[in-house]
Amino acid sequence: DAGITQSPRYKITETGRQVTLMCHQTWSHSYMFWYRQDLGHGLRLIYYSAAADITDKGEVPDGYVVSRSKTENFPLTLESATRSQTSVYFCASSNRGINQPQHFGDGTRLSIL
Amino acid sequence: AQSVAQPEDQVNVAEGNPLTVKCTYSVSGNPYLFWYVQYPNRGLQFLLKYITGDNLVKGSYGFEAEFNKSQTSFHLKKPSALVSDSALYFCAVSGFQKLVFGTGTRLLVSP
Numbered sequence: 001d002a003g004i005t006q007s008p009r010y011k012i013t014e015t016g017r018q019v020t021l022m023c024h025q026t027w028s029h030s031y032m033f034w035y036r037q038d039l040g041h042g043l044r045l046i047y048y049s050a051a052a053d054i055t056d057k058g059e060v061p062d063g064y065v066v067s068r069s070k071t072e073n074f075p076l077t078l079e080s081a082t083r084s085q086t087s088v089y090f091c092a093s094s095n096r097g098i099n100q101p102q103h104f105g106d107g108t109r110l111s112i113l
Numbered sequence: 114a115q116s117v118a119q120p121e122d123q124v125n126v127a128e129g130n131p132l133t134v135k136c137t138y139s140v141s142g143n144p145y146l147f148w149y150v151q152y153p154n155r156g157l158q159f160l161l162k163y164i165t166g167d168n169l170v171k172g173s174y175g176f177e178a179e180f181n182k183s184q185t186s187f188h189l190k191k192p193s194a195l196v197s198d199s200a201l202y203f204c205a206v207s208g209f210q211k212l213v214f215g216t217g218t219r220l221l222v223s224p
Contacts, residue, residue, distance in 0.1 A: 004156075033212075042203060042214040043157070058211055090156055098207045099145045099164070104156030 003027070006091050011103035013081055014113050021076045021108045023091030030072040031094045033057075033102060034066065036087040043090065049074055050097070081112045115140040115208035119215035126194045127223050134189040134218045136204030145207040146187045148178055150200045151217075157203060163187060174198070194222045 002021040004025040013019050025032065030051050035043040045058030047066040055066050063085060065077045078085055088109050116139045126132045138144055145164050149157040161172025168180045178189050189202060199222045204215040 040216060042216040044214075045211050048211070056210070092156070098210060098212050101147070101159035101162060102157075102212065104149075105156070106154065106156045 004091060004093055004103055004105040006089075006108050008108060009106065010109050012111045012113065015081055015083060017081050018109070019078045019081055021078075021089055021091075022111070023074045023076070023105060025072055025074075025091075025093045025103075027093065028071055029093035029095045029096065029103070030069065030071070031092075031097055031102075033092040034064070034074070034076045035090045035092065036085075037090060037107070038062065038087050046076065046089075048098075052059070078110075083112050086110060086112045114196050115206050115213050116143075117204050117213055117215040118142075119202075119204055119218045121218050122216075123219045123221065125221050125223065126217050127192050128196050131192040132189075132198070132220065132222070134202050134204075134220060135185045136189065136215060137185050138187060138204070139185065140206050140208055146178075146180065147205040147207070147212070148172065148176070148187075148189050148202045149205065150174075151203065152200050160189070160202075164210045186203075194220075196222050196224055198222050 007022045033048045034046040049055045049068045059093045088107045090107045094100045094102045118137045147162045148160040159178045163170045163180045171177045201217045
């Protein structure tokens, strides 16, 4: 089963550039999430989506934009990358909200020089 | 606001010995609690959850967790550790529209 896939797995870019991280899930889960993982912080929620065309801010949304035109895709865009956005980004999905187990992709390691 | 604390950055245990990874939480109302495991270069994998009912929750790979309301704790346990259990473990609590994760505990199981 394909599950949830993230691309690219690794990305290096420069400050000020726009970069988009892709997330695709094959389960038709209604909820999708974006997290960033940083040492000492665990995972922090950036944005989430309860359904297509419905998105909402998480804990650390500044500098990020999301869209969800189709249920299976949930791209995350950094409009003007900054060094503080260097991190590992995880996409996740769940079927029926945050009180159900979330299924995670394998992450995108993003370095901003 | 809900929060989770994992007081140990690392736990070391010998193979075959029991293991405990600690988690305490703070949340308004009834807690929904989760444990996830992360292996190197992989995403998090769900282990188990507590919503209501029995205080001892059984999960994947022989793991279980004990919910203690008076101590606001949700410790992860396994009777006999395996070297392959070495990984990063996260406790999480759900609140209004989001899941809050602890900072993680690295478990090292020595042969």
